[in-house]
Amino acid sequence: MTRRLISTGSTFEKFAGYSRAVVQGPWCFVAGTTGYDYATMTMPEGIEDQTRNTMATIEKALAEGGFALSDVVRVHYYLKDAALVDSVFAIVGGFFAQIRPAATMLICDLVDPEILIEIEVTALKS
Numbered sequence: 001m002t003r004r005l006i007s008t009g010s011t012f013e014k015f016a017g018y019s020r021a022v023v024q025g026p027w028c029f030v031a032g033t034t035g036y037d038y039a040t041m042t043m044p045e046g047i048e049d050q051t052r053n054t055m056a057t058i059e060k061a062l063a064e065g066g067f068a069l070s071d072v073v074r075v076h077y078y079l080k081d082a083a084l085v086d087s088v089f090a091i092v093g094g095f096f097a098q099i100r101p102a103a104t105m106l107i108c109d110l111v112d113p114e115i116l117i118e119i120e121v122t123a124l125k126s
Contacts, residue, residue, distance in 0.1 A: 001025045006064050008038055008057060021061040026125040028067045032078065032118040033057050034110075043114045047084045051091045054119050062123055070099055071123035077105040078118040088117060 006021040007013050013020060021030040035050025036043050038057070044050050059069060075096065079088060085105070096103075101121070110118055 004065065006061050008061070010036075010038070020057070021065055023065040023067075028062060028065045028071070028123040028125075030058050030061050030121045030123070032076075032120040033061075034115045034118050043112075045114075047087045047116045048091060050116050051088050051119075054117055055092065055095055058119060058121055062121075065123075067123045067125065069095055071125055072096070072099055072101045072121045073124045074122040075101045075103045076120045077103065078110060079105065079107050080110055080116045082107045084116060092119075 001024060004023040005019040008020045018031055021028055033054050035053040037053050062068060079085065
């Protein structure tokens with residue numbers, strides 16, 4: 001079974017020793033993804049923009065691996081503050097309302113103070 005590594009091109013991925021996504025067989029595992037904007041190389045301040053950027057990066061990684069959001073079976077949300085939950089659900093609900101993957105949300109410290117959200121997904125080709 002071939003293992004395929006997918007990268008955003010971020011130097012941090014190589015430095016930290018991880019891939020944005022790993023495709024193995026019918027599975028795609030997308031690493032925890034933040035709202036970093038790779039076009040401008042900045043992190044937006046608001047939760048809405050960070051969530052949209054996060055989902056765009058996830059969609060791109062899935063597509064590069066030959067997957068779509070409709071293949072997502074599991075999602076983990078990591079939020080800096082419980083007060084952000086409703087804002088996040090308002091956005092991710094638009095992506096996942098019809099797919100309805102199994103989901104977990106945790107409120108936790110994230111690696112950088114400017115990061116408000118991190119999302120990771122697992123997809124399975126049917």
